[in-house]
Amino acid sequence: MGGAPLGARALARRGLLALGLGAGLSLLVGRGGLGAAEALGALLEGPWGEGRAALIVGWVRLPQLLTAAVVGATLGLSGAATQSLLRNQLADPYLLGVSAGGGLCAALAISAGLDERLGPWAPPALSFCGALAASAAVYGWARGGRGLGAEALLLSGVALNLALSAALTLVISLSGERLGGVWRWLLGRVDGLSWAEVGALSLPAAVGAALLLRARRDLWLLEAGEEVAWTLGVEVERVKRVTLLAVALSVGAAVAFCGVIGFVGLLAPHAVRPRLRGEGAWLLPLSALWGAAGLCACDALGRLTPSPLPIGAVTGLLGGAALLAALRRGARA
Amino acid sequence: MTPAPAAPHLLLEGLRGAHAPRAPVWLEARGGLLGLLGPNGVGKSTLLRLILGAEPAAEGRALLNGAPVRALPPAARAARVCYLPQEPPASPHWTLEELAEQGAADAGAARAALAALGLAPLAARALGEVSGGERRRAFLARALAQRAALTLLDEPLAHLDWAQAESHLRLLRADARARSALTLITLHDLNLAALYCDEVLLLAPSGEAWRGSPAAALTAPHLRAAFGAEPLLVPHPRALGAPQVLPWGEG
Numbered sequence: 262m263g264g265a266p267l268g269a270r271a272l273a274r275r276g277l278l279a280l281g282l283g284a285g286l287s288l289l290v291g292r293g294g295l296g297a298a299e300a301l302g303a304l305l306e307g308p309w310g311e312g313r314a315a316l317i318v319g320w321v322r323l324p325q326l327l328t329a330a331v332v333g334a335t336l337g338l339s340g341a342a343t344q345s346l347l348r349n350q351l352a353d354p355y356l357l358g359v360s361a362g363g364g365l366c367a368a369l370a371i372s373a374g375l376d377e378r379l380g381p382w383a384p385p386a387l388s389f390c391g392a393l394a395a396s397a398a399v400y401g402w403a404r405g406g407r408g409l410g411a412e413a414l415l416l417s418g419v420a421l422n423l424a425l426s427a428a429l430t431l432v433i434s435l436s437g438e439r440l441g442g443v444w445r446w447l448l449g450r451v452d453g454l455s456w457a458e459v460g461a462l463s464l465p466a467a468v469g470a471a472l473l474l475r476a477r478r479d480l481w482l483l484e485a486g487e488e489v490a491w492t493l494g495v496e497v498e499r500v501k502r503v504t505l506l507a508v509a510l511s512v513g514a515a516v517a518f519c520g521v522i523g524f525v526g527l528l529a530p531h532a533v534r535p536r537l538r539g540e541g542a543w544l545l546p547l548s549a550l551w552g553a554a555g556l557c558a559c560d561a562l563g564r565l566t567p568s569p570l571p572i573g574a575v576t577g578l579l580g581g582a583a584l585l586a587a588l589r590r591g592a593r594a
Numbered sequence: 595m596t597p598a599p600a601a602p603h604l605l606l607e608g609l610r611g612a613h614a615p616r617a618p619v620w621l622e623a624r625g626g627l628l629g630l631l632g633p634n635g636v637g638k639s640t641l642l643r644l645i646l647g648a649e650p651a652a653e654g655r656a657l658l659n660g661a662p663v664r665a666l667p668p669a670a671r672a673a674r675v676c677y678l679p680q681e682p683p684a685s686p687h688w689t690l691e692e693l694a695e696q697g698a699a700d701a702g703a704a705r706a707a708l709a710a711l712g713l714a715p716l717a718a719r720a721l722g723e724v725s726g727g728e729r730r731r732a733f734l735a736r737a738l739a740q741r742a743a744l745t746l747l748d749e750p751l752a753h754l755d756w757a758q759a760e761s762h763l764r765l766l767r768a769d770a771r772a773r774s775a776l777t778l779i780t781l782h783d784l785n786l787a788a789l790y791c792d793e794v795l796l797l798a799p800s801g802e803a804w805r806g807s808p809a810a811a812l813t814a815p816h817l818r819a820a821f822g823a824e825p826l827l828v829p830h831p832r833a834l835g836a837p838q839v840l841p842w843g844e845g
Contacts, residue, residue: 266720348683485696486683488648492675492742493697494668539689539718 267536269543276550280330283557287326288318291564321452324459328451329560329572330553331459332515333525335466337552339508340526341533341545342473345480346504347411350534354512354526356418357505361425362395363388363516368429368443372436384446385461385517392513395421400505411487414501449522449573451560462518469511470549476500476507477545484541522573524580525552531584600659601625602674602743602776606645608654614640617801618654623776626792627767629808630780633821636797638780639680642746645778646677658744672697676742680749682733686722690732693721697740707739708732710765727754734762738769745770745777752782759783763790788812788836796820809835 267275288304289297295317303314339354347356355361367388370376375383399421403413436443454462473480479500482490487497515522529552533544556572559579563570602625608618614637630638643649645656647664655662663675676697684693690713694704708714711731721729734750747766751759763779767790770777781787787794788808796804796811798820804811817825817839830836 350685482696484683484685486679488643488646488677488679489682489697491648492646492671492677493740494671496668534685534687537687538720539692541685541688541692 266538268538269540269547272533272536272543272547273550276547276554279554280550280557283554283561284326284330286561287329287557287564288322290561291317291322292569320456324454324456325452325560326557327459328454328462328519329556331463331466332451332519332522333529333556334549334553335469335511335515336522336525336556337529338470338473338545338549339512340528340552341530341548342476342480342504343508343526344530345484345544346501347415348484348486349411349415350531351527352415354508355521355523356415356422357508358395358399358418358421358425359392359509359512360516360521361422361429362398363392363513364447364521365395365425365429365432366391367446367517367520368432368436371442371446372432372439374439376442385458388517389465389513392516393509395425396505396509396513400502445571446520447573448571449520449576451519451522451556451572452569454518458518462514465510465514469507469509469514472503472507473511473545476503478542480504481542481544520573522556522576524576525556528580528583529555531587600743601774603659604645604744604776604778605657606654607657609641609644609651609656610653611637611640611644611649612652613637615797615801615803616799617803619795619797619803621795621805623778623793625770625774625776627763627770627777627779627790629787629791629794630778630797631784631787631794631812631820632797633799636799636820638797639748641797642677642748642778642780645744646675646746648677663744672740672742673699674743676737676740676745678733678737678745678747678750680752684721684733686720688721689718690721690724690728690735691717693732694735694739697736697742699739699741703739703741704735707735710738711735711762727758730754731758731762738765741773741775743775745775747777747779749780749782751786759786760790766790767792784812784817785830785836785838788838789830789833807835809837812837812839 289300295314299314300318303318306315336354343354343357344350344352367384370384370387399414399418402417433443479495482493482495483500491497530544530548533547533551537544537547559575560572563572563575604623606619606621608620610618619641630641632638640649644651645663647662658674666674690708691704694708698704708717711734713728713731713735716724716728721732730750730753737745737747751762763786766777766779791808793806794808794811796816800819802819804816814825814827826840826842827837828840830838
C-alpha cells in the first residue's frame with residue numbers, strides 16, 4: 262500500500278487516534294435502543310453503575326470492544342511476524358494452518374451439537390486444540406533434515422490449508438440443521454462474548470504477543486536472510502519455533518472465540534510497512550496497534566447499518582476495497 | 595564498545611561441499627584482501643557458505659581462530675564474521691541507513707560506511723527507490739559498517755561500473771589492511787583482482803587450485819586450466835607485476 266513515509270512515532274500517534282475514535286464510536290453506538298448520551302452517562306458512572314444503560318455498556322459493548330481490540334491486535338501482530346518469518350509480504354497468519362485447523366474443529370463441534378451437549382465452551386476449546394495441532398503438523402512437515410526453510414513452511418501451510426478446507430466443506434455439507442451455527446461462526450464475530458470468554462481469549466493472546474514483541478528485532482533481521490541474520494547474532498531456528506508457537510497460541514485463541522476474520526492480518530502490516538521509515542524493528546508493535554484500530558472501526562461500522570453485518574464481511578469488503586485503492590495509487594505513483 | 599576481537603586466522607583443512615568445489619581446498623589466511631577466482635560453477639560461492647557453515651561440508655572443515663564459525667556464540671558473531679550473499683534479501687521499505695545499521699559495530703559505523711561509499715545523500719531513501727547499483731553499494735556499506743574480523747563477500751561488485759568497482763575494491767583493501775582483518779571476496783574481474791587483492795585463490799574445474807600473489811597465481815597455464823581458454827596476458831602499464839587479461843578480438 263502506498264502512503265507518505267512517516268516515523269514510528271507519527272504512526273503510533275495515528276494508530277492511537279484511530280483506536281480511540283473506533284473505541285468511542287463502538288461504545289456509543291449499537292443496539293438496545295441506547296442513545297449515545299445515555300451510553301456516555303453509563304460510561305462515566307464507572308463499573309458500579311446500575312440500570313439498563315450500565316448493563317448494556319458494561320456487559321455488551323465493553324466486552325465487544327475489548328474483543329475487537331484484542332483480536333485485531335493479535336491478527337496485525339501475527340500477520341507482521343508471519344510475513345517476516347516467511348520473507349513474504351503477502352503472507353497471512355492463517356497461512357500456517359491455524360485457521361484451517363481451528364475452523365475445522367469448531368465446525369465439527371458445532372455440527373455435532375457439542376455446544377448443546379457439553380456446554381458453550383466446547384467449540385472454542387476444541388477449535389483451539391485443532392489450531393495448535395494444525396500448526397504443529399505444518400511445523401513437523403516443513404522440518405526437513407536440517408533447519409526449517411521458509412519455503413517449506415509456506416508450502417506445507419498451503420497444502421494443509423487446502424486439505425483441511427476440503428474437509429471443512431464436507432463437514433458443512435453434512436451439518437444439516439446446524440448449518441446456520443457453523444456459518445455464523447465461520448463469518449467471524451466479536452460480539453456476544455462474556456467477560457470470562459474475553460479473559461480466556463486474552464490470556465493466550467497476551468502470551469503470544471509477549472513472545473513476538475520480544476523477538477521483534479530478530480524478526481526484523483530475519484528479513485535480511487537467515488544466514489545474514491545468523492551472523493548478526495539471531496538464533497534463527499529458535500526464533501522460528503517461538504514465532505510459530507506464538508502465532509498458533511494467539512491466533513488459535515482468536516479463531517476459537519471469534520471465527521475466521523480475514524484481511525486484518527494481511528492489511529495491518531501492509532499499511533504500516535511502507536510508511537515506516539528507517540525503524541523496521543517497530544513493524545510488529547505498530548501492526549498490532551493498527552490491527553486493533555482497524556478491527557474496532559470495522560466493528561463499529563458494522564453496527565451502523567440497519568441490520569448488523571458480520572464483522573468478517575465488513576473486514577473483507579473494506580479490506581478488499583482498501584487493497585484495490587492502494588493498487589491504483591501505486592500504479593499512478 | 596566491545597573489545598577488539600583477536601586477529602583473524604582462517605584455516606581450511608581439505609574443505610569440500612557436496613557438489614563443489616570438486617576437490618578439497620586447503621588454505622591458511624590471516625589478513626588482507628583475498629580474492630576467490632575461477633569460472634562459473636567452480637564453487638566460489640559454495641566455499642564462502644562452507645566457511646560460514648551455511649552448508650554442510652562433505653569433507654574437511656573450516657576453522658576461524660581454531661573453532662568452526664558455526665560454533666560462535668550469538669553475542670560474538672557480528673564482531674567475528676560478516677556475510678554478504680550474492681542476492682541479499684531485504685525489504686524494499688528499509689532505508690539505506692537502516693540497512694547499514696543492521697550489523698553496525700557502533701553508532702557512527704553505519705554513517706561512516708555510507709559516506710565512504712558515497713551514499714550519504716541517499717541515507718534516508720528506501721531500497722525500493724534507489725538504482726540497482728546503489729542498492730548493491732548499500733549492502734556493501736552494511737558489510738563495512740559491521741567491521742568483522744572475517745568478512746565474506748559474494749560478488750559484491752557485480753553490475754557496478756568500472757570506476758565504482760575499482761574505487762570500492764580499493765576501499766575494501768584499505769579497510770582490511772587498516773583493521774588487520776581478513777576479507778574474502780569472490781570476483782569475476784581478474785584485472786581488478788590482480789591490481790587490488792593481496793592474494794588470490796584461483797579454482798579450476800579439475801579441482802586444482804593456485805594460491806598466491808596475483809602475479810604468481812594468474813599465469814597463462816593456470817588461467818588456461820581454470821577457464822578452458824587461452825588468455826591474452828599483458829603486464830599492466832603502471833602497476834608492476836599485475837597481469838591483465840585482454841579480450842582477443844579479431845584481427
